[in-house]
Amino acid sequence: MWDFSATKLIEQYKSGVLSPVEVMTALLTRIDEVNPKINALYEVDAAGAMAQAEASEARWKAGAPMGPLDGVPCVIKDSFAVKGMVMLRGLKARRDVAPDTKDCPPVARLREAGAIIFAKGTMPDMGFLGAGVNSANGVTRNPWDLSLNTGGSSAGPAAAVAAGLAPISVGSDVGGSVRLPATHCGLFALKPTAGAIPHLPYSRDRAAGPITRDVSDAILMMSVLGLPDAEAYEPGMDIPATLTPADLKGKRIGLMLSIGDSDAPAPEVEALIRKAAEVFKGLGADVTEMDNPVPFPFLEALTSYFAVKAASERAGLPEDRRGDMLPILTRCCDKGDAMSARDFAKALSTVEKAALAVNRATDAYDLVLAPTMPVANYPAEFTSADPEFPHRGVGFTALFNQTGQPAATVACGFAGTSPVGLQVIGAKGEDAAILSACLAYEAARGPLKPFPQTVGE
Incomplete structure (x- = not known):
């Protein structure tokens, strides 16, 4: 299961072939076997999960499911408030x-739809990194290859779904944080249009988004x-709740293969992206390779912007615990604290200029x-x-948080043992069009490798 x-x-x-109790029992057994190898979940409420599964089973037997996700287990990222669970935000200091x-x-909506909310997934300190490393829980490992990174910051949720610890998860994305782990774990994820998923506390950059094994589950979520x-x-x-593949x-x-001062795609990645573009051509689309839409450097300015945000969060920690974080975060927070208002304004202006440029080009x-x-x-x-x-590594993802445009990632192949993701970007409000296009691509692409049944063997 x-x-x-x-x-x-x-x-x-x-x-009536399966019941939520059977499914949750099987998943808890798999969690016991697999989670120690990948370190994706830091809190699992087994008793609460079974109680929710029993209530769901009763509703299904009565023919009265609570909602479209009744009885579906779901992992929640560490940055989301879940009643009765702790939120560490990856920080040892918390x-x-x-x-x-x-x-x-987002958790309230999932619970109202009947989803079984039972586990919290790891994330890097403050969600600041696109990697599965954090001071609170250590290293989260990729189920496809334990020597490889999961990406981040929705590291644990993505690893959990790829490893079969839950069929669905929800993460958040400030610069690529649902898309990056989804690409590294062979999954689908959508960073929706800004404002498409209500969330608190409010953020101009962050969007909540589904992380799933296929496009249909993301649409349902x-x-x-x-x-x-x-x-x-x-x-x-x-x-x-359902969409049809796009015509x-x-x-x-x-086809965007360069952006600002981001690293160029590695040859094996570029080859898979071009192969995916050929699939779109085969479906009748007119695919044109784009010039670099941001003809100036922006990544250092983006890091400066994020550093000030991180420094602000560190300032809210108890003074004697502000050093209880990854050294890379300490250095970035120190940079943020040392930045003048003038330099911050200059960095923000560069990021905004880059966002405007990419928005115009993609329009x-x-x-x-x-x-x-x-x-x-x-x-x-x-x-x-x-x-x-x-x-x-966030050059191809982060500006779409600044523009508010929806962007999805869908698995397009493997480079060695690592999955690779194709990003599909659209105009604001065109989330359904992206999802439908990804359905069409997923069907035309055909099946990839099955998700790993055994992990670390």
């Missing part, structure tokens, strides 16, 4: 924080996550294809593909 999608589980529940007393909006919330600022978005005939699609197309990450992967213990420059 561990590799069943949410959509398949719902079908099985409807027909090791004795009290459990949260209320669900944040979006139909729930996009519902409005009375306390949140974002309006939400109406996404149907791509005549669609104008840009000429119905969709844009790009690598999600310029390299296939790097060692599990690394905090970045370039340990001295933690945001070197």
Whole structure:
């Protein structure tokens, strides 16, 4: 049962072939076997999971499911408030924080839809890194190859779904944080249009998003996550629970293989992205390779912007614990503290200019294809593909948080033992179009390698 999608589980529940109790029992057994090898989950409420599964089973037997995700186990990222669970945000400094007393909006919507909320997934300190390393829990490892990184910052949720510890998860994305781990773990993820998923506390950069094994499960999750919330600022978005594959005939699609001063895609990554573009051509799309849409450096300015945000969060920690974080975070926070208002304004202006440039360039197309990450992967213990420059790998993802455009990643092949993801980008509000296009690509691409049944053997 561990590799069943949410959509398949719902079908099985409807027909009475499986029950949520059977599924949750099987997943808890798999968690006991696999989680010690990958370190994806830092808190598992087994008793609560079984109680939720029993209640779901009773509803299904009565023919009265609570919602479209009734009985589907779901892993929640460490940056989300879950009633009764602790939020560490990857930080050793928060090791004795009290459990949260209320669900944040995305968790509340999932719970209202009947999902079984039972585990918290790891993330790097403050969500600042695109890697699966943190001071609170250590290294999270990739189920496809334990020597490789999961990406981040939704590291644990992605690793958990790829390893079959849960069929679905929800993460958050400030610069690529659902897309990067999804590409490294062979999954699908959507960073939706800004405001499509209500969330608290409010952030202009961050978006919550689903991380799943296939596109259909993400669509089902979006139909729930996009519902409005009375306390949140974002309006939400109406996404149907099912969509049909897009007709791509005549669609104008840009192929973006360079952006600003980001590293160029590694040859094996570029080859897979070009192969994916050929699939879109085969579906009738008009694919055109784009010039670099941001003809100036922006990554150092982006790191400066993130450093000030990190320094602000560190300032909120108890003074005697501010050193209880990864050394790379300490250096970045120190940089943020030392930055003058003038230099911060200059960095922010550069980021905004880059966002405007990429928005204008992508506006000429119905969709844009790009690598999600310029390299296939790097060692599990690394905090970045370039340990001295933690945001070197987010060049293709981060600006779409600044523009507010939706961007998804879908697995397009393997480079050695590591999955590689294709990023699919659209205009604001065109989330359904991206999801439909990804459905069409997923079907035309055909199946890839099955998810790893055994981990670390």
